[in-house]
Amino acid sequence: MTSARDSFPDLPWAEPPVPRPEVSQAIHTACSKDLERGRGLGAWQRALLSVLASGAVVSVMFALGLAQSPEDGTLRAGLVAAAGWGIVHAAVLVVGLVRPPGRRGSRELRIAIAVGLPLLFFLYLTLSAHHTLPFARFLREDTHAPTCGLFTLLFGAAAAGGTLLVWRRTDPLTPGLSGALAGLCGGLAGATGIGMACPTHEAWHLWLAHGSTVLVFVAAGWLVGRKWLAP
């Protein structure tokens, strides 16, 4: 990392001041309390818990999907989707959250992931749609979309909430961005899971009831992360 000192001659800055002894003593007293209770989880343990939280959501949806249509095709498609989701989820965690704050990937890369992955997910939904109804007809005929969207939100909230809780207070530097990535993980888990349980393959349904919730969770994660992930 480049230091500003490399490119500018130094000016006669004053020596750093010190706080009064009574202030230092008060801090020492406060920070010496309950020291044995301080130990928390390491980054990889948190990552594992995040995967378990989101994995539980995907598994429940997968089981629901299998119960609805227990054919071979459902099982195969579900397993492929689950594997794809697992790889993406792990990659987001490793690049975005596992490395300690200050040593994570660049801000631009993490923003690109938070914005780019939902767009890629929309592309995936578009490619996996079997047909596209005119929008007015979709509104008239697809009475199933609000229920589907609600389930995606509920399951996504469980996964995103779990992920945000697991990474609570870990990032004073970029809590909003880390929260957005945690929201992305949860949102993708909810949307992938509903894809396994929902039999609809109409494009508007996939975009609105499944895909748009990912964007909702990225935005919500950014807002919640600023409060929860900052110490």
Added chain:
Amino acid sequence: MGLPVSRAPVDSATLEDLMVRYVNGDVAAFDALYQRAAPKLFGYILRLTRNRERAEDLLQVTFAKVHRARGSYLTGAPVIPWFIAIARRSFLDERRSAKVRTEDLSHDGTLPEPRGEDADLGSDMAEALERALDSLPEAYREAIVLTKVTGLSIAEAAEILGATPTAVKLRVHRGYQQLREQLDRYKRK
């Protein structure tokens, strides 16, 4: 389930090692960490608040938050940026909730808080430098304080300020130019 602990003596241990030992319950490691981190942190907070009492309060708030969140410290995270980010957020929260704003120069061109009370500046030049720094726009001032005074890298300062490294470099460069112009004027006087 503890973090890996370095057994180096506290004098030669890095701040990150000391932080891990503090998280694992070593009070001597906290004292060493405090001795080494507090002056930089306090200097930064003092320049944010421009008031010694508020700076001392904020220092206590910052360490209280560090203590509460120490279990969430991820091994390897650079400690000073971690502390400074917590201090900065606490300052901004306090300023937002209390609607307290940092004071600008008053009508006669002097700072509301007497400088002599804030720090032992050592020389007229250092005092002139502090005054020049105070007169800079907040964005420039903060970028300079983080990099030139506190000693963070451009990348670390960029993380704390939520800006790109290029933007921080530019702020430091422009702020530094203004500082030099003001100091040149001071020298000519």
